Amino acid sequence: MDESARLMTVLRPVRAGNAFEETVERLLQAIKLGVVAPGDKLPAERELAVRLGISRVTLREAIRALSDAGYLDVRRGRYGGAFVTYEPPKPDAGDLRQAVAEMGVDDLADALTFRLAVECGAAQVLAASGLTGEKRADLLRRLSELNEASLEDYRRLDTAFHLSIAELTGSTLLATTCADARSRVSDLLNAIPMLQVNLDHAAVQHQAIVDAILAGDPDAARRAMTEHLEGTAALLRGFLS
Amino acid sequence: MDESARLMTVLRPVRAGNAFEETVERLLQAIKLGVVAPGDKLPAERELAVRLGISRVTLREAIRALSDAGYLDVRRGRYGGAFVTYEPPKPDAGDLRQAVAEMGVDDLADALTFRLAVECGAAQVLAASGLTGEKRADLLRRLSELNEASLEDYRRLDTAFHLSIAELTGSTLLATTCADARSRVSDLLNAIPMLQVNLDHAAVQHQAIVDAILAGDPDAARRAMTEHLEGTAALLRGFLS
DNA sequence: CATCAATGGTCTGAGACTAGCCCAATCAAC
DNA sequence: GTTGATTGGGCTAGTCTCAGACCATTGATG
Numbered sequence: 001m002d003e004s005a006r007l008m009t010v011l012r013p014v015r016a017g018n019a020f021e022e023t024v025e026r027l028l029q030a031i032k033l034g035v036v037a038p039g040d041k042l043p044a045e046r047e048l049a050v051r052l053g054i055s056r057v058t059l060r061e062a063i064r065a066l067s068d069a070g071y072l073d074v075r076r077g078r079y080g081g082a083f084v085t086y087e088p089p090k091p092d093a094g095d096l097r098q099a100v101a102e103m104g105v106d107d108l109a110d111a112l113t114f115r116l117a118v119e120c121g122a123a124q125v126l127a128a129s130g131l132t133g134e135k136r137a138d139l140l141r142r143l144s145e146l147n148e149a150s151l152e153d154y155r156r157l158d159t160a161f162h163l164s165i166a167e168l169t170g171s172t173l174l175a176t177t178c179a180d181a182r183s184r185v186s187d188l189l190n191a192i193p194m195l196q197v198n199l200d201h202a203a204v205q206h207q208a209i210v211d212a213i214l215a216g217d218p219d220a221a222r223r224a225m226t227e228h229l230e231g232t233a234a235l236l237r238g239f240l241s
Numbered sequence: 242m243d244e245s246a247r248l249m250t251v252l253r254p255v256r257a258g259n260a261f262e263e264t265v266e267r268l269l270q271a272i273k274l275g276v277v278a279p280g281d282k283l284p285a286e287r288e289l290a291v292r293l294g295i296s297r298v299t300l301r302e303a304i305r306a307l308s309d310a311g312y313l314d315v316r317r318g319r320y321g322g323a324f325v326t327y328e329p330p331k332p333d334a335g336d337l338r339q340a341v342a343e344m345g346v347d348d349l350a351d352a353l354t355f356r357l358a359v360e361c362g363a364a365q366v367l368a369a370s371g372l373t374g375e376k377r378a379d380l381l382r383r384l385s386e387l388n389e390a391s392l393e394d395y396r397r398l399d400t401a402f403h404l405s406i407a408e409l410t411g412s413t414l415l416a417t418t419c420a421d422a423r424s425r426v427s428d429l430l431n432a433i434p435m436l437q438v439n440l441d442h443a444a445v446q447h448q449a450i451v452d453a454i455l456a457g458d459p460d461a462a463r464r465a466m467t468e469h470l471e472g473t474a475a476l477l478r479g480f481l482s
Numbered sequence: 483c484a485t486c487a488a489t490g491g492t493c494t495g496a497g498a499c500t501a502g503c504c505c506a507a508t509c510a511a512c
Numbered sequence: 513g514t515t516g517a518t519t520g521g522g523c524t525a526g527t528c529t530c531a532g533a534c535c536a537t538t539g540a541t542g
């Protein structure tokens with residue numbers, strides 16, 4: 001960890017790719033995180049281009065690419081739009097191995113470490129903040145929605161629950177960072193079979209996280225989140241070997 | 242915290258600005274974080290352009306802007322280069338108020354929350370990882386360098402110490418995120434007067450952080466880091482009122 | 483003092499990206 | 513059935529950005 005390592009950290013590429021590539025990535029993130037659920041449509045092109053800070057031409061190229069790849073169904077005319085057709089693939093150990101091979105084991109470890117750090121940080125911060133009644137209700141609502149979810153909706157609502165924790169801190173930076181961290185492991189999580197034992201186990205852990213946050217206990221929140229995320233990481237490693 | 246809030250989070254601008262602006266921002270980060278110390282020079286233009294993934298023309302525009310603004314001194318010929326001339330301004334409550342006014346109180350709260358979450362997450366993760374002897378020595382070296390620092394070098398070595406914690410986790414994502422978090426509050430920290438009491442207090446907290454990490458105690462590491470960062474945040478608020 | 487390698491300074495042609503405009507399709511409302 | 517609002521589809525002129533080549537300056541070295 002010499003000084004040159006820090007140079008590498010800060011003087012890294014200014015841009016991850018061209019505008020088209022970055023736009024595809026961002027839309028894919030919205031789709032895979034379930035921010036726009038299957039059957040829903042993206043905002044209209046003109047509005048979306050403004051939000052993303054790019055030209056409509058570039059946005060259309062990205063939408064075209066995702067449409068060709070089967071993620072979107074684009075329809076013209078009033079009440080038309082770009083509808084999400086993507087459904088998370090059925091869990092499969094082969095998909096998992098392939099996904100890991102594509103991203104590389106180093107990047108996988110990086111992503112898991114990153115997620116652990118930022119989500120635990122978010123849980124800690126939220127627990128330490130005085131939660132208003134409205135926010136408490138919001139968190140509890142997200143938890144009960146997750147607990148009542150069908151297998152089909154589970155991943156999407158799990159994502160919603162986890163992201164809510166970061167959002168409720170009120171920090172936009174933290175929320176975007178947690179969304180980024182989640183999307184980096186999203187494909188991997190989708191590949192894990194959803195066994196009832198694991199879902200039950202996760203439900204207990206989710207409850208522990210919420211309890212600690214509502215109790216205003218940062219240490220307990222951190223521990224509960226760590227346990228939950230390391231459990232997931234262990235599952236991942238298990239299905240990889 | 243309805244669903245539309247999540248849309249805002251994910252469908253945010255793809256790019257923070259044009260290539261020139263983002264490059265200026267990145268170089269400024271390297272300078273203000275002390276990654277290139279005063280008197281040092283940036284890598285040669287051709288190499289730096291490759292590292293940043295931009296054209297030499299754009300890089301030169303950014304360097305020119307920073308040179309005009311007094312951050313760099315550009316010299317031609319062999320052994321020439323872009324030398325850092327920037328020295329952190331002397332602490333001043335007026336500067337602080339101005340800096341806060343420029344970024345806005347909401348962004349300030351966001352940045353402080355963000356920093357708290359990611360640095361605590363990094364400390365926790367590092368404490369939970371089995372540190373090799375080399376890494377332990379590295380961390381201790383950074384701490385002792387900071388403790389022996391002159392007032393002039395203090396901020397730069399404090400930054401180096403904090404960033405080392407994230408870097409030692411081995412997660413590039415976490416390291417860049419902590420660097421980003423630090424740079425968002427860097428100007429504010431520079432504006433805080435460096436009183437001996439505060440420095441002594443910080444030294445004790447730094448020691449506690451290192452002790453907890455070396456002891457492999459994530460809870461203690463998280464608590465020590467929280468205490469340290471909240472102390473700094475409290476100092477900031479104090480000088481603002 | 484002459485050399486020469488490394489560095490910043492400059493130019494050009496090509497491609498990426500944008501803003502703004504108009505066209506085409508769709509469908510609820512009348 | 514007609515209308516009108518909303519949406520995707522497409523075009524153009526202009527700006528930003530890039531890759532690559534070449535020039536100018538500097539100063540350690542022989």
